Amino acid sequence: MAEQDAGLKALLQSDMKAALKSxxxxRLATIRLILAAVKQxxxxxxxxxxxxxIVMVLDKMAKQRRESIAQYEAAGRNDLAAVExxxxxxxxTYLPQALSEEEVSAILQAAIEESGAKGIGDMGKVMALAKPKLQGRTDMSAASARVRSLLS
Structure with missing residues (x-):
């Protein structure tokens, strides 16, 4: 994973310069897309x-790419899917290290216990506690589906 000590935005800008030179x-086009989304x-x-x-912006961009890939593959457009x-x-490469299934389960279980959630009506409380720990490190829609199954 990329070094994030100097700040993600600075890292993106230096990587953009390196991609331009090399x-x-x-890579250059994608980094420019990321920086444009951040600037927007x-x-x-x-x-x-x-x-x-910035991680939240990156997470949203990654989710959009995954959805596009699924749609392109369903339409038989493997050329466009490959670009995505x-x-x-x-x-x-700019998102934090992805969490394992066990780590996600542990975070969700801890959030359920911390919030005192008893049923599906408490799902918002659980997700509010879990989201900061999971954002950019797992698929949030899959995490919310897992919370829903744990609470029902």
Missing amino acids: GEKE KEVDERILLDDAQ QAELAIIQ
Whole structure:
């Protein structure tokens, strides 16, 4: 995984320069897409994004790529799916290390216990506690489905 000590935005900008110098067109294009999405959010909300907020932008971009890949493959457009896969691979290098199934289960179980959730009506409380620990490290829709099954 990429070093994140200097800040994710600075890392993205230095990686963009390196990709430009080395002629990595696909990597350069994807990093520019990431930086454009970050800049758009900063302009829209009139704030400077911190690393956690940038991870949320990256997570959203990764989710969009996964959905596009599924749709392209269903339509038999493997050429377009391959482009999305390449972008997804680059985006994932900037996301935190993915959690294992066991780690996700442990976080969700701890959130259920901490919130005192008794049924499906408490799902919001559980997800509010779990989301900061899971964001960018697992598929949030799968995590919420798992919480739903644990609470029902």
